Amino acid sequence: MATTPTAIITGSSRGIGRAIAEKLGQLGYAVVVNYAARREAAEEVAGAIRNRGGAALVVQADVGDRENRQRLVDETLRTFGRIDVLVNNAGITSQGRKDLLEATEESWDRVFDTNLKGPFFLAQAVARSMIHSRAEGIIEGGKIINISSISSYAVSSNRADYCMAKAAMQMMTWLLADRLADEQIQVFEVCPGVIASDMTAPVQEKYDRLIAEGLTPIRRWGQPEDVAQAVAALVSNAFPFSTGDRINVDGGFHLRRL
């Protein structure tokens, strides 16, 4: 059985997840590249990791689906024998970005399944595996990192479900951090601001303008690599006496200014 530290990054076929997967691959983790629909993109990420000498496994799994989540964990353990890091990154935006008065239950269900229920129950399954592996002496501890958003506290009334699901992710992080501390599992929230990816491509012009007008003290788009750098710092042992923290990767968006 291989003993390489292993990281699952959900939604790592594109965007922020891809940057995190490649970064953790460079750090020596065996990487599980999870995706929902775009197999080719996921294979490309795995290929990039392998080309640099790393190990990667591609697993299709809808994080909103119970059986899919279990299969993701099972395939990881079958291939790599351990899970050291889970990055709950997969996420979707509000379907159709409809005004709050037009918001639909269909969008609510999809967004909450993918962005909140999936991450919570995947964290539960992974935490159980980490506790078991630690008891067996296979790992010393684990890290769970939840990718939330500035939308957890900044109002966008055309994405109400997205904002509410991301807001709940902070409490989810606190709950997991408290419960899992005795198990040597640290839990963190990484809170990205406006990041260039397929998710923000449809609203690029709007954000170009807002950023130029000073939306963020650091006047540029965030890049997926900015988020990956923060995740890399968290999975290193640079924060041994911390858990439950939110790390902002937002160019200073969260600062209140006069």
Ligand SMILES: NC(=O)c1ccc[n+]([C@@H]2O[C@H](COP(=O)([O-])OP(=O)(O)OC[C@H]3O[C@@H](n4cnc5c(N)ncnc54)[C@H](OP(=O)(O)O)[C@@H]3O)[C@@H](O)[C@H]2O)c1
């Ligand atoms: N971009 C931003 O400005 C921004 C800001 C704050 C927070 N975030 C958060 O950061 C995370 C990544 O965002 P992104 O901008 O990189 O998004 P993206 O470019 O749209 O990529 C989304 C990724 O998630 C995967 N995915 C979608 N639904 C899934 C499901 N049900 N099960 C498994 N994987 C699924 C996609 O897989 P396929 O390729 O197979 O479709 C893809 O790999 C999200 O949680 C998002 O809310 C983004």
